[in-house]
Amino acid sequence: MTQSDKNRVVIFDTTLRDGEQSPGATMTHEEKLEIAGLLDEMGVDIIEAGFPIASEGDFNAVSEIAKNAKDAVICGLARANFKDIDRCWEAVRHATRPRIHTFIGTSPLHRAIPNLTQDEMAERIHETVTHARNLCDNVQWSPMDATRTEWEYLCRVVEIAIKAGASTINIPDTVGYTAPRESADLIRRLIETVPGADEVVFATHCHNDLGMATANALAAVDGGARQIECTINGLGERAGNTALEEVVMAMKVRGDIMPYTTGIDTTKIMHLSRRVSTVSGFQVQPNKAIVGKNAFAHESGIHQDGMLKNAETFEIMRPEDVGLSETNIVMGKHSGRAALRSKLKDLGYELADNQLNDVFVRFKELADRKKEVYDDDLIALVTAGDDSE
Ligand code: KIV
Numbered sequence: 001m002t003q004s005d006k007n008r009v010v011i012f013d014t015t016l017r018d019g020e021q022s023p024g025a026t027m028t029h030e031e032k033l034e035i036a037g038l039l040d041e042m043g044v045d046i047i048e049a050g051f052p053i054a055s056e057g058d059f060n061a062v063s064e065i066a067k068n069a070k071d072a073v074i075c076g077l078a079r080a081n082f083k084d085i086d087r088c089w090e091a092v093r094h095a096t097r098p099r100i101h102t103f104i105g106t107s108p109l110h111r112a113i114p115n116l117t118q119d120e121m122a123e124r125i126h127e128t129v130t131h132a133r134n135l136c137d138n139v140q141w142s143p144m145d146a147t148r149t150e151w152e153y154l155c156r157v158v159e160i161a162i163k164a165g166a167s168t169i170n171i172p173d174t175v176g177y178t179a180p181r182e183s184a185d186l187i188r189r190l191i192e193t194v195p196g197a198d199e200v201v202f203a204t205h206c207h208n209d210l211g212m213a214t215a216n217a218l219a220a221v222d223g224g225a226r227q228i229e230c231t232i233n234g235l236g237e238r239a240g241n242t243a244l245e246e247v248v249m250a251m252k253v254r255g256d257i258m259p260y261t262t263g264i265d266t267t268k269i270m271h272l273s274r275r276v277s278t279v280s281g282f283q284v285q286p287n288k289a290i291v292g293k294n295a296f297a298h299e300s301g302i303h304q305d306g307m308l309k310n311a312e313t314f315e316i317m318r319p320e321d322v323g324l325s326e327t328n329i330v331m332g333k334h335s336g337r338a339a340l341r342s343k344l345k346d347l348g349y350e351l352a353d354n355q356l357n358d359v360f361v362r363f364k365e366l367a368d369r370k371k372e373v374y375d376d377d378l379i380a381l382v383t384a385g386d387d388s389e
Pocket residue numbers: 018103142144145170172173174175205207
């Protein structure tokens with residue numbers, strides 16, 4: 001294996017499964033097909049298209065996505081029982097590259113729900129992973145709530161799943177409970193401890209309850225995980241999942257300290273973010289990293305002046321890299337004369353110094369009253385000045 005193969009991180013997108021599970025984020029059949037097509041085009045390696053047993057609609061969407069997939073592996077989710085797994089297989093088998101993802105909650109709190117002893121659950125894992133593997137040669141297994149599962153038991157069940165034929169072991173931080181150092185250590189220790197661990201891919205699946213999903217996922221990669229499970233805009237249950245755009249751009253921008261690669265065409269990020277926001281009805285907060293409306297916007301005079309001289313002063317990535325045409329210089333009460341001059345020039349007005357001073361005074365008066373001064377307001381200021389002369 002070359003160094004670059006070793007450092008290639010598989011991007012597993014679960015916008016259509018875990019993302020769609022957020023209350024109120026339901027998407028129509030056509031919308032799911034459209035998002036799956038865009039994810040495939042963007043270079044996502046694996047699309048978790050849904051939970052086929054959950055409803056007829058989910059089953060149909062997963063089947064259709066599987067039929068239409070071009071390059072991506074199409075994955076469906078199944079609980080640890082034969083009925084779920086069979087239904088999942090029926091849906092994903094149409095894909096050129098299908099995957100069954102089966103899971104069970106392994107922490108004491110989750111074991112108590114089906115009221116299984118450790119031994120009974122271990123047996124269930126062996127049977128269900130074996131069953132999935134008899135249907136499909138690509139099986140992923142997850143011990144849900146892994147980060148709150150006893151260490152010895154976690155090692156035991158991971159070993160059982162590997163022996164039963166799972167080729168990807170996902171370690172979910174289901175309730176966003178872990179922290180970066182622990183996240184890295186957990187993966188590293190599992191790889192060092194569990195027999196057969198070096199034969200499989202370890203995945204990280206983080207939730208954002210404490211705002212650490214991105215950091216925890218990247219730390220897990222430092223610990224040896226080579227698959228990140230994530231969603232567009234961080235859509236997902238409660239506070240959401242790891243945001244795809246954040247982990248991908250973090251590895252791209254900070255390749256010096258995170259020397260990992262992905263197959264993602266990052267210039268498609270902004271379009272996907274907007275489509276997911278529209279179809280899910282979940283607006284992106286303005287200050288959201290990478291895809292928020294303000295992520296590449298500058299209002300303060302000092303920042304605008306710096307940006308006009310050298311964009312690297314206040315931007316660590318280029319807007320084009322995520323699919324935006326340009327930085328947004330927002331004209332408001334913090335803007336300075338240099339930004340006003342540049343903005344007016346873009347609008348076709350090159351003013352002499354005294355004219356600019358006059359417009360600048362009136363612009364500041366207006367900006368005190370309005371949050372944002374739009375292009376039309378600026379044109380009105382300039383042309384009103386012309387009339388009075
Ligand atoms: O958060 C979680 O544990 C999950 C599993 C089903 C992988 O989404």
